[in-house]
Amino acid sequence: MSFKITPDLITLQVYCDRNVPEVGALLTLEKFSGGQSNPSFKLTTTTGELVLRRQPLGHLLKSAHAVDREYKVIRALQSSNVPVPKAIHLCTDKEVIGSQFFIMSFVTGDIFWNAALATLDERPCFGESPNSKRAKIYDQMNLALVNLHRINPQDVGLAGFGRPGNYFARQLDRWTKQYIAAKTEENHNAEFLIKWLGENLPDDDGLISIVHGDFRLDNMIFSQDSQDLCAILDWELSTLGHPYADLAYQCMQLRLPANMGNVPGLGGVYREELGIPSEEDYVALYCERIGIDKIDNWQFYIAFSFFRLLSIVQGVVKRGKDGNASNPKALELEHLLTPLSNLAVRAIKEDY
Structure with a gap:
């Protein structure tokens, strides 16, 4: 059977009708239009507006597009102080629409x-x-990240949501394999980066928390009038891991050049003039709220974050070339591969 x-x-x-009748009659x-990973749809029914999120069609890399894990963590966080949409239903039967999918509430903002x-x-x-x-929005993101990392996974039913051991060692292995499997061109900086990260892997310090995995501005919904954070979206990469991974990944995104096109950051922007905190101040506020003095090995965490993003973008480009990308503009990201690897190598030599 073929699916669209x-x-x-x-x-x-x-x-x-058989499994989740409370959604009512489906209208549209x-x-x-946004997003490059799991296709998402606005589902209008006689009971209101919902969101359907599914896996893309075609061959999927191992552990990628895990909508079942995404649903599980959203459901686990329903009663926490981390804002998420309401989890409504998960379907793991791929014969219904051609892949797993879940339904959640539609959050306005x-x-x-x-x-x-x-x-x-x-x-x-x-x-x-x-x-x-602007200052409030960045403060809201910082506080939400602290609140997420403070949650005891066992208290919300996520004790088995990740594997034990050195999180960054596992992640480096995973994203290296995914990068190699999706590689479409030679990239010497990427090869250097993989080697450097392996040689400079920090010792396991035992810290573990729920990590979002893609914690960035455009995965959040804010109130239009108060700028309060209403919901954090896109949890498909969430797991139990090292809390600094989320913080460094967000800070890495903000290091990207402001003119980078698809993923504009704050590189070259004078943040103080906009009321946006510097990376150093943003990290210091996180440390103050979480109860630590500082974060060692920051260059590693930033460089790893660049490599991780490079691997994600490489996967999107590969799906675009294979014809099964979620977004028709997937191939436009190909021009980011070289700049991302260049920025990653530069991060090794810098601090804040």
């Missing part, structure tokens, strides 16, 4: 795609300056 990336509404209705299904938050300059202030709004 947009699920058949009649087939989906039959399944929902519209694919969201703003998703910002540019780290400089320039769109806030165009809105009415109502007594609050754009800079103070």
Whole structure:
């Protein structure tokens, strides 16, 4: 049986009637334009608006696009102080629409795609300056990350959500294998980076927490009027791991050049003029809130984060070349592969 990336509404209705009747009659299904990984759809029903998130079609790399794990962690965090959509239903039967999928609530609000938050300059202030709004958004992200890392996995039913041992050793092995499996061109800096990371792997310090895995601005929804964080999205890479991985990954994203196109960061931007904290201040606030003095081996964590993003982008490009990418613009990311590897090598020689 052949399937299309947009699920058949009649087939989906039959399944929902039998397994999740509370969603009501299905009216429309519209694919969201953003995102490069698991295709997501706005599902309008007689009971309201929902989101359906599925795996892409075609051959999937091992452990990639794990919507079942994504659903599990969202469900586990329902009663926590980490904002997530309401988890409604998970379907693991791939014969329904061609892959696993889950349904969650639709959260209204703003998703910002540019780290400089320039769109806030165009809105009415109502007594609050754009800079103070930007500062609040970054503070909200910082606090949410601290709250996530403070949760005891056992308390929310996630004690077995990850493997024991050195998290970064496992992650380096995973992303190296995925990079090699998806490689479409030679990249000498990437090869150097894999070698350097292996030789400079920090000793396991025993820290473990729930990690989001893709903690960045455009995976969050903020209130349009108060800039409060309403929901954190895209948990497919979540696991039990080292908390510094999330923090370094977010800071790495902000090091990307502001003119990088698909993934603009704050490189070359004078953050203070925008009310956005420096990387050093952002990390210091995290340390203060989590109760530590500082983070050692910061260059490793940043360089690893660059390599991880490089591997993710390489996977998207490979799916684009194979014709099964979630986003039709997947191949446009190919031009990022060399700059990302260059930035990773540069990070080895820098601190903040």
